[in-house]
Amino acid sequence: MLGCGSVGSQVVRLLGEQADDLAARVGARVELAGVAVRRLDAPREVDVPADLLTTDAAALVARDDVDLVIEVIGGIEPARSLILSALENGASVVTANKALLAEDGPTLFEAAEKAGRDLYYEAAVAGAIPILRPLRESLAGDRVTRVLGIVNGTTNFILDKMDTSGAGFADALEEAQALGYAEADPTADVEGFDAAAKAAILASLAFHSRVTAADVHREGITDVSAGDVRSAREMGSVVKLLAIAELRPTPEGDDAVSVRVHPAMIPRSHPLASVREAYNAVFVESEAAGQLMFYGPGAGGSPTASAVLGDLVTVARNHRQGTRGVGESAYADRAVLPMGETRTRYHVAIDVDDRAGVLAAVAQAFAEQGVSIQTVRQEGRGNDAQLVVVSHEATDAALAATVDKLRDMEIVREVTSVMRVEGTEE
Structure with missing residues (x-):
């Protein structure tokens, strides 16, 4: 295991407390071979046998008796290099590292595919929630x-x-x-x-x-x-x-x-x-x-450790049976839309002059960008006059351009709030 903070400590605890159940579910006992940490003398939430602790993470993941590496140190490096080394040396990997997966997931998946090993990461999103x-x-x-x-x-x-x-x-x-x-x-x-x-x-x-x-x-x-x-x-x-x-x-x-x-x-x-x-x-x-x-x-040591252990059981079963789970699925290769082309709705609060024609002028600013208004209401009078507008769905670029137009209008003192609205239009 790489890391022994709040999540790693709970993984160690659960490995000990549930050793018999894990053995029954996997079909073989799961033994902790080593725990890589930054400091041997750092305080920890659980007691880890001293002979399991090491500051040499690179040597630990390269050991030929290690079947599975759990990475819970987070960040990009050294986590990426250690995971790649583990895979190259024949170990499968369970990780909770959302930042690394989101930045360079394809490199990790390709390494797992090449090595014929598993890369599982349920704990990277939403803690204990199986999503x-x-x-x-x-x-x-x-x-x-x-x-x-x-x-x-x-x-x-x-x-x-x-x-x-x-x-x-x-x-x-x-x-x-x-x-x-x-x-x-x-x-x-x-x-x-x-x-x-x-x-x-x-x-x-x-x-x-x-x-x-x-x-x-x-x-x-x-x-x-x-x-x-x-x-x-x-x-x-x-x-x-x-x-x-x-x-x-x-x-x-x-x-x-x-x-x-x-x-x-x-x-x-x-x-x-x-x-x-x-x-x-x-x-x-x-x-x-x-x-x-x-x-x-969605977070916390024990909930996240629960997700880690769920992956551990699956990967350990695969290892015993000489199989591997589902790898990366990127066959669709869909393009990613820029935000300006995404369709959404806006809630816009506008401080305006309280005089005739203001509402018509604001509505015209929306219409010029091809944005229709779902609801509009006025709050306050005089210097406290404010219009609150909720649009129908339009491209984000058109909505943003509308807000820019409003800010340039003489009758608008300030656009005080802009927030997107999600959910079914009434």
């Missing part, structure tokens, strides 16, 4: 058209607190940090990097195409205000950071992949709206199965 295996195997006979998910517990906790208590972003983040849901440096979570990596993995599996984190349009939640959350509530909606991957038709009649991560308003009637605190959920739509939802704890 990758259903996409890869259970729905292999179906056509998945959309995957919509809350895949980051930190941001969901923050937005949930903003919704239920009326707190601003800074106060909700401070509470998340105090409770251990957010890191001291929360950038990867609140700016959407973590969710974007997971979105790339989900899209690759769902649509049988290679999608990297660089292909994912990414926006975080740092600009979500208490006013945005309040406005969503008045619409019967809630704000969530969503990872959205879907198939979209092209003018040529083919399907392209749209992948994005951003905050959005969704109706409170949508199943994802009820996902509270640090929980995760993934909503899958397919042609034959219809709508499916997978829900549970």
Whole structure:
């Protein structure tokens, strides 16, 4: 095993506590051959026999008596080099490394294919929630058209607190940090990097195409205000950071992949709206199965270790039987749409002059870009006058151009909020 932090420690614990059950499920005992760590004397959540600890990870993965390597150190390097070395030396790999898979998954899959070994990674997305295996195997006979998910517990906790208590972003983040849901440096979570990596993995599996984190349009939640959350509530909606991957038709009649991560308003009637605190959920739509939802704890040592052990059992069984599981499926090779061509809806709040003709002028700005308006309402009077507009579906480029046009209008004092709206149009 590479790494012995919160996840690795729980893997060690479960390997010990469930040794007999694991042996029965695999058909042979699973023995821990070594644990690579940075510091031998670092405090750990579980006791690891001293003779198993090593700081020489490269030597550990190259041992000829190692059948399986579990990688839970994270990051790009040295994880990538160690995984490639393990595969080259005949070991299968179980990893929880979403960042590496989203950045350079094809290199790893090709190495696994060449070595005739397994590369499993259920723990890389949504912790204990079994979502990758259903996409890869259970729905292999179906056509998945959309995957919509809350895949980051930190941001969901923050937005949930903003919704239920009326707190601003800074106060909700401070509470998340105090409770251990957010890191001291929360950038990867609140700016959407973590969710974007997971979105790339989900899209690759769902649509049988290679999608990297660089292909994912990414926006975080740092600009979500208490006013945005309040406005969503008045619409019967809630704000969530969503990872959205879907198939979209092209003018040529083919399907392209749209992948994005951003905050959005969704109706409170949508199943994802009820996902509270640090929980995760993934909503899958397919042609034959219809709508499916997978829900549970999306992070934490024990939940993630559960996913690691599930992969370990499968890979160990394959090893004993001299077989390997499903590798990368990228046969569809679909193009990834740029965000500007993705169709979505906008919620726009505009501070305007309270005088005759304002509504008509704003409506004209939308019409000039080919964007129709679903609803519009005015709040306040005089200097407090504000229009709140929700559009019908249009390309993101047209909607963004509309907002730019509004900002240039003399009657508009400020465009105070722009947020996408997901869910069925009423």
